[in-house]
Amino acid sequence: MIQKLVQSKIKSILKIRNSDSNKGTFGHALLIVGSKGKMGAAVISAKACLRSGVGLLTLDVPSKERAIVQISIPEAMVIDRKNKEIDFTFFSAIGIGSGIGITKNTQDILIQLLEEYKQPLVIDADALNIISSNKKLLKKIPKGTILTPHTKEFDRLFGDHIATEERIKSAVKKAKELNCIIVLKGHKTVITNGTETFQNTTGNAGLAKGGSGDALTGMITAFLASNYTPFESAKLGVYLHGFAADYTLKKQSMESMLITDVIENIGYSFKSCLKSP
Ligand SMILES: NC(=O)C1=CN([C@@H]2O[C@H](COP(=O)(O)OP(=O)(O)OC[C@H]3O[C@@H](n4cnc5c(N)ncnc54)[C@H](O)[C@@H]3O)[C@@H](O)[C@H]2O)[C@@H](O)CC1
Ligand SMILES: Nc1ncnc2c1ncn2[C@@H]1O[C@H](COP(=O)(O)OP(=O)(O)O)[C@@H](O)[C@H]1O
Numbered sequence: 001m002i003q004k005l006v007q008s009k010i011k012s013i014l015k016i017r018n019s020d021s022n023k024g025t026f027g028h029a030l031l032i033v034g035s036k037g038k039m040g041a042a043v044i045s046a047k048a049c050l051r052s053g054v055g056l057l058t059l060d061v062p063s064k065e066r067a068i069v070q071i072s073i074p075e076a077m078v079i080d081r082k083n084k085e086i087d088f089t090f091f092s093a094i095g096i097g098s099g100i101g102i103t104k105n106t107q108d109i110l111i112q113l114l115e116e117y118k119q120p121l122v123i124d125a126d127a128l129n130i131i132s133s134n135k136k137l138l139k140k141i142p143k144g145t146i147l148t149p150h151t152k153e154f155d156r157l158f159g160d161h162i163a164t165e166e167r168i169k170s171a172v173k174k175a176k177e178l179n180c181i182i183v184l185k186g187h188k189t190v191i192t193n194g195t196e197t198f199q200n201t202t203g204n205a206g207l208a209k210g211g212s213g214d215a216l217t218g219m220i221t222a223f224l225a226s227n228y229t230p231f232e233s234a235k236l237g238v239y240l241h242g243f244a245a246d247y248t249l250k251k252q253s254m255e256s257m258l259i260t261d262v263i264e265n266i267g268y269s270f271k272s273c274l275k276s277p
């Protein structure tokens with residue numbers, strides 16, 4: 001049975017920030033995102049991550065592109081994509097894939113990460129595409145990892161599907177098989193851990209624009225770093241992302257809405273969902 005992901009469920013998951021907390025309380029996230037010409041994906045996912053409550057954020061980007069993120073997001077730290085000495089285990093949560101491309105260097109980083117990091121990851125976009133073209137990597141995905149494919153990425157990973165119902169059934173089966181969370185993105189995003197399945201009730205067609213999914217990756221990574229479980233992180237990310245997009249319609253139309261407008265409204269999503277009933 002598919003349950004509706006409604007606000008009462010989100011309210012029961014969201015934790016109030018303790019007044020005596022410090023940045024260490026909310027984890028240190030690493031986002032391996034962006035590449036030449038797709039640094040927008042890095043900026044978008046980083047901003048969404050920071051707006052979702054993470055304590056510290058480091059971005060892994062190509063060294064030639066670092067100025068873009070250092071100037072546009074002073075809150076984030078930056079490391080060099082080519083640095084093979086990086087200790088992935090230092091980070092509380094890692095998101096990989098948005099805008100990274102599928103070059104040999106990028107493939108090597110994903111393979112190194114899957115060898116060394118045994119905690120749940122957030123895997124999106126080109127990292128999913130790399131796995132699609134090297135299916136042996138599916139077995140190396142850490143337990144509890146959140147995969148965030150859109151329809152086309154899902155079919156690249158698990159084979160072509162014609163009907164949505166059929167694709168949802170496959171998502172449930174694959175989540176169980178791989179011991180992971182699948183966020184099947186689309187008009188009504190489905191989130192499954194193989195046992196329980198939810199369908200989102202927020203969001204609108206203003207999100208049907210480049211960058212919307214990159215923001216979602218940043219949000220889910222922030223929740224994972226802040227100690228929410230992988231399933232909770234996926235639910236919080238998907239619901240609050242859509243809620244912020246719906247709030248954006250107060251000032252923008254679906255046509256004019258930018259994902260950067262939506263990111264500015266993530267705060268409103270928190271305020272609404274943290275309010276007492
Ligand atoms: N500013 C930036 O730097 C941006 C970077 N991006 C990155 O560009 C790379 C390519 O990603 P794309 O997803 O564009 O390329 P893909 O080739 O994976 O998929 C895009 C195609 O899939 C089709 N499609 C079918 N069903 C869909 C669904 N439910 N949701 C979304 N698309 C669906 C679309 O119509 C489109 O033609 C990724 O790494 C992504 O993160 C994009 O997010 C765009 C913005
Ligand atoms: N018509 C729609 N209604 C609701 N949400 C949508 C719609 N179209 C796209 N979205 C949301 O926008 C995001 C798009 O992700 P994705 O296709 O990966 O974008 P990108 O890779 O360009 O950042 C997903 O979270 C998806 O659920």
Ligand SMILES: [Mg+2]
Nearest residue numbers: 125150213214
């Ligand atoms: Mg995407």
